[in-house]
Amino acid sequence: MFQEPFLLDGREVFVTASIGIATSTSGTEGASELVRDADAAMYVAKNKGKDRFESFQPNMHADAVERLEIQVSLQRAVEQQELILHYQPIVDLVTGGVVGVEALVRWNHPERGLVFPATFISLAEETGLIMVIGQWVLEEACRQARAWHLETRSDAPLKISVNLSDRQLQDVRFVDQVRVAMERADLHPASLILEITERVITKEDDVVMDNLRRLSALGVTLAIDDFGTGYSSLSSLQRFPIDIIKIDKSFVDRVANGDEASAVARAVTDLSHTWGLTTVAEGIETAEQMSALRDMGCNLGQGYYLGVPMRAEEILSVLCEGVLETKTAT
Structure with a gap:
């Protein structure tokens, strides 16, 4: 039903x-x-x-106990600043130049080591901790982007992408929180990209729509993340102030095969360009994938072939060089 x-x-x-x-x-x-x-x-x-x-x-009893332990530890992690950001380069597929980074949250657990978001983000969403975590990620990403700009003295502002939870976008206070985060960091709105899910726009929530319009009016760039995995269509996106379409990795994985996934990626790219949108391919892992995407006109890409997520100090040297040395994912 x-x-x-x-x-x-x-x-x-x-x-x-x-x-x-x-x-x-x-x-x-x-x-x-x-x-x-x-x-x-x-x-x-x-x-x-x-x-x-x-x-x-x-055996689900043990899973439930572990889940409770993670929930308690996550609350402590927020309070004791155990969360950190890693940054994955976003690359121009034609020039090879680094044009931006995506901020990815990690949990530096005192016992488990580096914990990836797949382990704790869904729990954070269910408990409401995602609001605190999301705000910290936004503020830290803005601060770091401004610091890089000052250190590299680049004429072109580095763009930094931040993933939003549905809850953040459904909060009437969110736009003000974004504005304050940029003001505190002295970050120009053109440097900030906010990534939203297909799921949140299919709900057609009035608060979401209003927030998107206000964010666009601020000068912030808006991107649809993992496009192709939800219920939305390209034509429906015309009702939203979207600037970037990020093609989901499930299509990128098969883009060099010339099959249906390749046709979908090409159609998304062609229509996006017709509407003046930028396309970003996610999860590029081979030279063949990058070549196929470049040939079909995809603008930008990210993935382990182009660059793994790195700590802030590691990314700085990449930004200074401007071009990444590609490598195959392992």
């Missing part, structure tokens, strides 16, 4: 559901135990990609 949109105030709204199922095998389990087990199964469903159901298995 959730595959079809719901009509809400005359608009189509897509809804997904993650369902956990728990059944009594002995008849001795109480209601609270069954709810607990169903809750654990629901989180497994979410972690497997959402919009699905899972039945409770005994």
